[in-house]
Each structure stands twice: as structure tokens, then as C-alpha cells.
Amino acid sequence: MSLCLVQSRALLGLEAASVTVEVHLANGLPSFTLVGLVDVEVKEARERVRSAIQNAGLEFPNNKRITVNLAPADLPKDSGRFDLPIALGILAASGQIDAAKLAGHEFAGELSLSGQLRPVRGALAMALALHTGGVATRLVLPAYSAQEASLVPGAQVYGARHLMDVVQQFLPAGSEQAPAAEGWTRIVPSPPAIADGHPDLADVKGHAGAKRALEIAAAGNHSLLMVGPPGSGKSMLAQRFAGLLPEMTVDEALESAAVASLGGRFDTGRWMRRPTASPHHTASAVALVGGGSPPRPGEISLAHHGVLFLDEFPEFSRMALEALREPLETGTITIVRAARRSEFPARFQLVAAMNPCPCGYLGSTLKACRCTPDQVTRYQGKLSGPLLDRIDIHIEVPAVSAEQLLDTPAGEATGTIRERAVRARERALARQGKTNHVLQGAEIDRHASLAPDALKFMHTAAAKLGWSARSTHRALKVARTIADLAESESIEVPHVAEAVQYRRALKAAV
Incomplete structure (x- = not known):
């Protein structure tokens, strides 16, 4: 037959839209035309497909007018992912393989x-x-990509190493049978072993207050800002934070791995391990939130269900920092361009670290600060009030003296702290079905109500510190998490008092 249809998929954000590759062979002047809103990489498939078919020992119809349409025509297509379906369509249209066998x-x-x-x-x-659509279709991919796809429960995935491995599975009935294709494999859905754990918090000497803040942040899914002089241990604490979070569910792992696969960063060795993204402070707003043509996920999406660590927080560009405001609230990022609109998940925990001033030693007992008040104000002013409002916990991380570093024994291990944080998180999930960080409106009134004395204390603190409505709600949610850690049904004065310490203004904290 001169017309053949082959099924494939295009990527539009995290959505894999269905694409039908229509191949038609006709008499006329020899040509090879690709249509259907294709990008440059897809147009270059003409030369790759031609050479691949010929070098595989198959016949390319050089004397035919070849037209390939990627439908629907208004859906953008990019990358070389359509090479294989185009090649199979040409072979089926020219009668070298059975087009009927390609169905399904x-x-x-x-x-x-x-x-x-x-x-x-x-x-x-x-x-x-395919899984969410309930479609019982076999997915044929390159061998390495097939290993990724097989992680989806119930997926029917086949891997191949060469074009001939695929062709031999679809030869017409009655044709001379070729030897078994060594590169053709049905990939059994067996998730890889869970990777080793994160670095241990026991490595961090001192900093009992900072470790307590990390425990609260892990229990309630709260964002965290650490302020302290250079070398005080902020980065060490941040790198160990992901180890305090509960183990990923299979659905969370699949979502996280799917985003990493879109960015070309998936690694089976990190399966079921929460990601920690730590972009350099020179990263642009597009690198953080995503973008490009076609849109690709940024660092905030690659940290989905994990941790986004931003060191040297004020050194990021103002545009990049302000772009974090909406994802911190909604857990998604929508990238809108003239030709397309893509939505990526971005439910991450923000852990930020910064120095209190340009030289880094404001308030330090070990070294004098050499910055003027105006320099300190300008430096701290790089962080806008609305952005700081959206960060639940602000803590000071003081420098560790030589005596503490050399004489202090190892502290609690990550596993011990994680157990307490997970119990508190499970208590919140049993009570309200979500973590404390995402409580909104009436849910806060219902699940984070204060005892009378605690309510009076909160009124006084909010008035004296000049909190906005968002800051007050953030402190209330942190107090709810502290009460959960203490296994208390109600929020009492000690819980509110501790939460207030984590909402101090930046200048007061340093």
C-alpha cells in the first residue's frame, strides 16, 4: 500500500500528546517532504531516515514522491523522536513491512x-x-529510554538497539524469517533498587537550633531561610535536609522522574530518592522557572517533590527571585509563549542561605564587620518583602568556634530526626489530609485554632512585629507543626512563642 499510519507522541510540557505519522508514497518527481508544524530537528530527519534505511540493508524508495504529515498540524513537534516512526511508515508504505502489524x-x-x-x-x-489514559498500547523505544518508561506500573514497553531489531518484528506474513533480533527486548517493569541515603546530619557539629528548624521544616513542608557568616555550616545543613523528608511514594517518584526525563537528567540510580537542585547564583530567571523553545522545565520543576537550595540568595537576579513567588504558593509554573502554553509541576521545598551583609560578618563574634549601614541596607534590600513573606522560617546560623568544632561530640543522626518529622507529618495528614504548609483560609481556622492564651500572645506578637496577614498565617502554620511535633492537639503559648522566633525580620535576626 502507498499510505501508512504510525502512532507516536510529542512533548508539550509534561503532557505527551498523541501524534499520527502519515506517510504517503506517490509517483512523480522524487522528493521527501515533511509537514505538520515541525521544528528544524524534525526536518533534518529526512537525511537521517534515508541513510539509516539504506545502511540497514533495506530499500529506500528514491523514485517516489514521499510526503510525511505529522498530525495534528497545529501541535508543535521537535527533536529527533519521530525518526523511528517516519522510517517505519516509509517501509510499511513501500511494502517492506506489514502495516497492519503496526497497529496497537x-x-x-x-x-x-x-x-x-x-x-x-x-x-x-x-x-x-498511556497509563493515565488507560490505553493498552505497546510502546517501542530505544533500549535506554525503555528502561525509564518501564518504571510506570503496567506499562508494555519494548526496547530496541537498531532499526533492524524493530523491522524484524513487523515483517509481512510469508516472508523469509530473519534471525532473532538480539537488540529487541520486552522490558519487565521492575523498579531499580532505591539509592543510598543522603549525607548524615550527625556530621554537623553544634547548631542545635538550626537542626530544630530543619526538623520543623521537614515535618510541615515549610520553606526555610538561613542567615549567617561564611563557613558557619549553612550549605552542610541544606545538603542534608532532603534526608529528613519522608520516603517518596511511587506516584511522587514517577512525577519527579518524568520531569527529570523531560530535562534529559533522569538517572535510574536516583530512583525513589528526593531530588536536591542547587543552581548557581548566576542562573537566570528562565533557568529557574523554565522556558525556551520548546519550553523545558527549570530548576524549580526539577526539584519537584524535593528540595530547591539557593545559596547566596541575594546574589540571584531580582527577576529570578521574584519568579519564585507564585510557584511557592501554587506548586505549579505556567510558561506562556506566543505559540504555546506549558505547565510544569513545581511543588518543592525552598531552602535558601545568605550572608547578613556583603562582607558576611555582621553580628559575628569571631570577626568584625567592615560594611557601612548603607551597604547592609542595600544588600538585604535585594530580597523583597513579598518574597520574604512567603518563606515560613527565618533562622540565624552563627559561626562555630574551634572549641565547638573539635570538642563537641556528633549530634543526632538523620534517621532519628526523620522519624520524629515523619510522625508529625503523618499526624497532620490524618487530621486534614495535607501538610500544614498548604493549609488555606477556613482550613487554618479549623485545624490551627489557638488556645485562648496562645491567641492573645499571637495578637501581641503580630502587632509589635508589624506582620502582614500572610506572615501571621505563616507563623500560625509553623506553630501548628511545632504542636504536632509535641503531639499536642491544641496550639499552646510555647508553640506560638517558638514559631514567633522563626518570623523575625531579617535585620533583627542578624
């Missing part, structure tokens, strides 16, 4: 000139789209 399969893969299959981005997103 979806294909994606980039071809080398020799016919080898190269990995593609978003294999997990493709498998998730």
Missing part, C-alpha cells in the same frame, strides 16, 4: 546514520500518558 504500537526514537537507535527525552512522560 507507539514508536519514538532518534536514528543514527547507521540505523542505531538513540535515547529520547520524555520516555517516562509517554508511558505515563
Whole structure:
């Protein structure tokens, strides 16, 4: 037959939209035309497909007018993921493979000139789209990409290493049977072993107050800002924070891995391990929130269900910092361009670290600060009030003296602190079905109500510290988490008093 349809998928954000590759062979002047809103990488498939078919020992219809349409026509298509379905469509339209056997399969893969299959981005997103849609379709991918896709429960995934491995599965009935394809494999859905744990908090000497704040942040899913001089241990604490979070569920792991797959960063060795993204302070707003053409996930999405650590917080560009405000509230980021709109998940825990002043030693007992008041004001003024309002916990991390560093024994291990944080989180989930950080409106009134004395204390603190309505609610949610850690049903004065210490203004904290 001269017309063949092959199924594939395009990536639009985290959505893997269905694409039908229509291949038509006709008499006329020899040509090879690709249509359907294709990007440059897809147009280059003409030369890759031609060489791959010929070098695999198959016949390319050089004497035909070849038209390939990627439908729907208004959906943008990019990357080399359509090389394999285009090649199969040409072979089926020219009668070299059985087009009827292609039904019930979806294909994606980039071809080398020799016919080898190269990995593609978003294999997990493709498998998730089939899983959530309830479609019993076999997914054929390059071998490495197939390993990613097989993590989706119930996925029917086949991996291949070469174009011929795929062709041999769809030869017409009655044709001479080729030897078994060594590169063709049905990938059994077996998740890899869970990776080793994160660095241990016992490595951090001293800082009992900072470790307590980390425990509260992990228990209630709160964001955290650490302020202290250089070398005080802020980065060490932040790098160990992800180890305090509960183990990922399979659904969380799949979401996180799907975003990493879109960015080309998926690693099976980190399966079921919460990610920690730590971009350099020179990162742009687009690098943080995502963007480009086509839109790619940024660092905040790559930290989905994990930790986003921003060291040297005020040194980030103002535009990049302000772009964090909406994701901190909503847990998603929407990238809108003239031609398309993409939405990525971004439910991360923000851990930020900064020095109190340009030289870093304001308030230090070990070294004198050499900054003028005006320099300190300008430096701290790089962080806007609305952004600081959205960070639940602000703490000071003082420098550790040589005596503390050398003489203090190791503190509590990460596992011990994690057990307490997980118990408090489970208490909140049993009570309200969500962590304390995401409580809103009437939920705060219902689940974070204060005892009479605690209510009076909160009124006094909010008035004296000049809190906004958001700051008051943030402190209330932190107090609810502290009460959960203390296994208290009601929020009492000690819980509010501790929460107030974590909402001090930046200048007062240093």
C-alpha cells in the first residue's frame, strides 16, 4: 500500500500528546517532504531516515514522491523522536513491512546514520500518558529510554538497539524469517533498587537550633531561610535536609522522574530518592522557572517533590527571585509563549542561605564587620518583602568556634530526626489530609485554632512585629507543626512563642 499510519507522541510540557505519522508514497518527481508544524530537528530527519534505511540493508524508495504529515498540524513537534516512526511508515508504505502489524504500537526514537537507535527525552512522560489514559498500547523505544518508561506500573514497553531489531518484528506474513533480533527486548517493569541515603546530619557539629528548624521544616513542608557568616555550616545543613523528608511514594517518584526525563537528567540510580537542585547564583530567571523553545522545565520543576537550595540568595537576579513567588504558593509554573502554553509541576521545598551583609560578618563574634549601614541596607534590600513573606522560617546560623568544632561530640543522626518529622507529618495528614504548609483560609481556622492564651500572645506578637496577614498565617502554620511535633492537639503559648522566633525580620535576626 502507498499510505501508512504510525502512532507516536510529542512533548508539550509534561503532557505527551498523541501524534499520527502519515506517510504517503506517490509517483512523480522524487522528493521527501515533511509537514505538520515541525521544528528544524524534525526536518533534518529526512537525511537521517534515508541513510539509516539504506545502511540497514533495506530499500529506500528514491523514485517516489514521499510526503510525511505529522498530525495534528497545529501541535508543535521537535527533536529527533519521530525518526523511528517516519522510517517505519516509509517501509510499511513501500511494502517492506506489514502495516497492519503496526497497529496497537507507539514508536519514538532518534536514528543514527547507521540505523542505531538513540535515547529520547520524555520516555517516562509517554508511558505515563498511556497509563493515565488507560490505553493498552505497546510502546517501542530505544533500549535506554525503555528502561525509564518501564518504571510506570503496567506499562508494555519494548526496547530496541537498531532499526533492524524493530523491522524484524513487523515483517509481512510469508516472508523469509530473519534471525532473532538480539537488540529487541520486552522490558519487565521492575523498579531499580532505591539509592543510598543522603549525607548524615550527625556530621554537623553544634547548631542545635538550626537542626530544630530543619526538623520543623521537614515535618510541615515549610520553606526555610538561613542567615549567617561564611563557613558557619549553612550549605552542610541544606545538603542534608532532603534526608529528613519522608520516603517518596511511587506516584511522587514517577512525577519527579518524568520531569527529570523531560530535562534529559533522569538517572535510574536516583530512583525513589528526593531530588536536591542547587543552581548557581548566576542562573537566570528562565533557568529557574523554565522556558525556551520548546519550553523545558527549570530548576524549580526539577526539584519537584524535593528540595530547591539557593545559596547566596541575594546574589540571584531580582527577576529570578521574584519568579519564585507564585510557584511557592501554587506548586505549579505556567510558561506562556506566543505559540504555546506549558505547565510544569513545581511543588518543592525552598531552602535558601545568605550572608547578613556583603562582607558576611555582621553580628559575628569571631570577626568584625567592615560594611557601612548603607551597604547592609542595600544588600538585604535585594530580597523583597513579598518574597520574604512567603518563606515560613527565618533562622540565624552563627559561626562555630574551634572549641565547638573539635570538642563537641556528633549530634543526632538523620534517621532519628526523620522519624520524629515523619510522625508529625503523618499526624497532620490524618487530621486534614495535607501538610500544614498548604493549609488555606477556613482550613487554618479549623485545624490551627489557638488556645485562648496562645491567641492573645499571637495578637501581641503580630502587632509589635508589624506582620502582614500572610506572615501571621505563616507563623500560625509553623506553630501548628511545632504542636504536632509535641503531639499536642491544641496550639499552646510555647508553640506560638517558638514559631514567633522563626518570623523575625531579617535585620533583627542578624
